Amino acid sequence: MNHSNYGVKYGVDQYRFAHNYDLKDSSLIIKDADKEYSLAFAGKEKLSFDFGEGARDYKYECLKIEADTYFLRFGENVAVIELSEGRATLVLSEGYVFGVIGRGAPEATHGFTDEMTGTGVRWVLGCDKFTDHVYNRSDLCRASWSPREKDFVEYPAKYVKIKAGIYLVDIEGHAGSRLYMPEGHERIITLQDYEHMLMAGCVYMKSGVKTIGAYGEFPDFDRELFA
Secondary structure, eight states: OOOOOSSSTOOTTTOOOOOTTTTTTTTTEEEESSSSEEEEEETTEEEEESSSSSEEEEEEEEEEEETTTEEEEETOOOOOOOETTTEEEOOOOTTTEEEEEEEOOOOGOOOOOOOOTTEEEEEEEETTEEEEEEEEEETTTEEEEOOOTOOOEEEEEEEEEEEETEEEEEEESOOOSSSSSSOOOOOOEEEEETTTTTEEEEEEEEEEEEEEEEEEEEEOGGGGOOO
16 A cells, blocks of 8 residues: 655645745835836845835745746735846736836836747646646637646736746636636736746635746647637
């Protein structure tokens, strides 16, 4: 009899990266064409965020996807910080902000892309827990979740190019029931690194936001899913 513990009891955050603290005790000013946004990190757990209407305090989680690129979640907000090029993307309740950090060039910001159209990937989140994504259009994604990986649903999606091989993917919509997924799933935002086949992100649920991580695989998807 095999009594090994292979992790099936754990949730979709089983493979989440360890927290990263490179940004602790630092401050960042992010500028777009119209406004300035500030992030001030107070140690390893808290930050203050100000977008011109007074600073608000949040608990934060920071995951490092590669050498100089970070996925940051604070409250229900997300930031992708790319230090080497001095660029940042903010995903706020008001929408997307593409900005520069410090003295970065305003014309060199991140932006929406259609480069992922026609591709597909499986993100493995934990033992027996995965989601299949087929990026069939620049504003849509066909997605399914184990154990019903054959049941694809088409969702509204946004794709942002962060740098070569790294994209931010934002998929909105209810995932359904009887899935290996937190109850009440409504949205998933992921930073996907195709150089290392790793993903960091978060899932929005009725009960709150859960930070996740995954590694990628390339199943042999039915080509009709890309139509």
